[in-house]
Amino acid sequence: MAESTDDVSATLTLMASEVPVTRSEPVVSNPDSAIDLALVRRAQAGDDQAFGQLVERNRRAVYRAAFAALGSAEDAEDVAQETFVAVYQKLQGFRGDSAFRTWLLAIAWRKALDRRRSVSRWLRMTVTHDRADGDERDMVEQMPDTSRSQEDVLSDEDLQRTVKRLIGTLPRKLRDALLLSGSGDYSYEQIGSMLGIPVGTVKWRVSEARRLLKKKLASVGYAYE
Amino acid sequence: MSERQIDEAIDEAVRDLMNVDADAAFRARVVERLRKPTSHAPLWRQLSIVSGAVALVVIAVALTRSGEKPAVEPAPAAVTSAVQPRPAVEPRVAGSSAPAATRPPARSSAQRRAENPTHQIARGALAATVADDAAGPPPDGIEPLGHIRPIALAPIAPEPIITTEIVIAPLTLPSELVIVPLAPQIERE
Numbered sequence: 001m002a003e004s005t006d007d008v009s010a011t012l013t014l015m016a017s018e019v020p021v022t023r024s025e026p027v028v029s030n031p032d033s034a035i036d037l038a039l040v041r042r043a044q045a046g047d048d049q050a051f052g053q054l055v056e057r058n059r060r061a062v063y064r065a066a067f068a069a070l071g072s073a074e075d076a077e078d079v080a081q082e083t084f085v086a087v088y089q090k091l092q093g094f095r096g097d098s099a100f101r102t103w104l105l106a107i108a109w110r111k112a113l114d115r116r117r118s119v120s121r122w123l124r125m126t127v128t129h130d131r132a133d134g135d136e137r138d139m140v141e142q143m144p145d146t147s148r149s150q151e152d153v154l155s156d157e158d159l160q161r162t163v164k165r166l167i168g169t170l171p172r173k174l175r176d177a178l179l180l181s182g183s184g185d186y187s188y189e190q191i192g193s194m195l196g197i198p199v200g201t202v203k204w205r206v207s208e209a210r211r212l213l214k215k216k217l218a219s220v221g222y223a224y225e
Numbered sequence: 226m227s228e229r230q231i232d233e234a235i236d237e238a239v240r241d242l243m244n245v246d247a248d249a250a251f252r253a254r255v256v257e258r259l260r261k262p263t264s265h266a267p268l269w270r271q272l273s274i275v276s277g278a279v280a281l282v283v284i285a286v287a288l289t290r291s292g293e294k295p296a297v298e299p300a301p302a303a304v305t306s307a308v309q310p311r312p313a314v315e316p317r318v319a320g321s322s323a324p325a326a327t328r329p330p331a332r333s334s335a336q337r338r339a340e341n342p343t344h345q346i347a348r349g350a351l352a353a354t355v356a357d358d359a360a361g362p363p364p365d366g367i368e369p370l371g372h373i374r375p376i377a378l379a380p381i382a383p384e385p386i387i388t389t390e391i392v393i394a395p396l397t398l399p400s401e402l403v404i405v406p407l408a409p410q411i412e413r414e
Contacts, residue, residue: 052252052256055251055252055255056252059246059247059251059252060247063245063246063247063251064243064245064246067243068243076245076247077247077251080247080251081251081254081255084255085255085258085259156234159234160234160238160241163234163235164238164241164242167239178239179242182236182239182240182242183239183240183243184240184243185243210232210235213235214228214231214235217231222226222231223226224226224227224228224230224231225226
């Protein structure tokens with residue numbers, strides 16, 4: 001993770017070494033996973049400070065996963081909080097068979113999907129989408145056509161805006177895979193675990209999402225040679 | 226525009242879209258939420274808890290009421306001993322010439338209970354058991370239960386069936402029929 005500096009890692013490793021190990025520990029190759037696991041053991045022993053550090057270390061990954069699923073900062077914040085509350089309550093049942101972050105992200109994704117399917121959110125988003133559809137229609141009408149000069153078309157700002165808008169029109173499964181992989185916070189294995197699909201399927205969805213995006217971009221004038 | 230430029234644009238757009246993070250107070254909010262976790266229970270869970278509680282109350286009330294019933298009802302054994310059997314056929318309308326009804330009369334639920342010995346014994350035995358259980362050292366100010374005398378009912382005196390004599394008379398023949406030809410139609414002028 002980007003926020004885990006060397007100092008923090010060293011401190012946590014030192015703290016982790018003080019934790020008495022009373023059960024068979026899984027083999028952990030990733031240093032971040034090892035630190036997480038040590039913190040989990042301390043939290044399981046009743047150390048709330050250790051749980052706080054787990055929250056701090058993993059908050060961005062959880063928040064971004066929720067945001068990728070929901071597309072709303074407010075909902076992502078709420079789901080991220082719910083996730084950590086649930087993890088705190090289930091922590092005694094965590095045996096360390098998988099990496100803590102993988103387990104945490106799977107819980108976060110499930111909660112985000114529950115929120116995405118909730119009736120109240122659907123109603124709220126329907127109203128928002130009605131407005132957004134109108135905006136998008138206006139935006140598409142303002143899109144450059146193929147007759148425009150390359151200088152006009154090659155405006156980075158316009159292209160970025162267009163790509164972001166078109167990502168929102170992708171099928172959900174493809175969009176989820178694209179956003180999670182593109183964020184740089186998760187490995188393909190973690191994404192597969194979150195989505196409940198094999199790594200190969202994750203890669204295919206990312207590739208398919210990009211192919212569709214390019215096709216949509218070409219239809220609004222951003223064709224490549 | 227090359228494909229590489231498009232790919233870079235997609236990568237940058239995704240990175241930019243996902244460049245979000247919770248603020249520094251996130252940890253404090255989680256801790257605060259941990260202190261009051263029940264207020265954020267999902268709606269379906271709250272509903273299931275409420276409906277479960279209501280179901281428990283309904284079952285408890287039903288069980289309580291069904292348990293009280295045998296003790297409240299009087300023992301039917303003493304009462305039914307004095308009941309006399311009714312006549313099998315009763316006149317529908319006194320003094321009329323209609324024949325007596327051959328269908329058995331409708332019986333009341335009390336009669337049906339009296340004619341069902343299994344039901345009767347079970348209820349009586351239960352009532353007796355309850356009475357035996359109640360017998361013991363009397364509480365202060367309450368006299369002990371004495372022997373319950375059976376209720377004596379006077380036998381029902383059925384009224385005699387009064388019917389008038391049925392006389393079968395021969396049918397009277399109709400008078401001779403005379404067929405008259407139709408009158409000719411008068412032409413209109």
